[in-house]
Amino acid sequence: MYYVFRKMLQTISFVLTSPVALTGNRVSRLFQMVFSTERRHPVNTEVNYRKALLSVADVMGTVGLSRTKIYELLRNGELASVTIGRRRMIPAVALENWLARLQADAGSARP
Secondary structure, X not given: OHHHHHHHHHHHHHHHHOOOOOOHHHHHHHHHHHHOOOOOOOOOOOOOOOXXXXXXXXXXXXXXXOHHHXXXXXXXXXXXXXXXXXXXXXXXXXXXXXXXXXXXXXXXXXO
């Protein structure tokens, strides 16, 4: 955002102070340079990062349980967590293990 704003100001000051007559072609090139949507340094979008630690809100959204139920699972020791400062974070591995245990218990409960 800052880069675009800076380029826009440079272009405006160039247009206002330039002794060179700006033809239609030059103006269109200037505006194309300023308002292009291409990033100067492209971002690699192929890398898919996964969070190692999830907040209680992240777990709520992933699993579909209420905040109270998540904290109850943490209190009972069914779901592991770590505390960083005042935040309670759930390792993604612990959530996956808990879900696997739920599936295993549901599979063994069926006749």
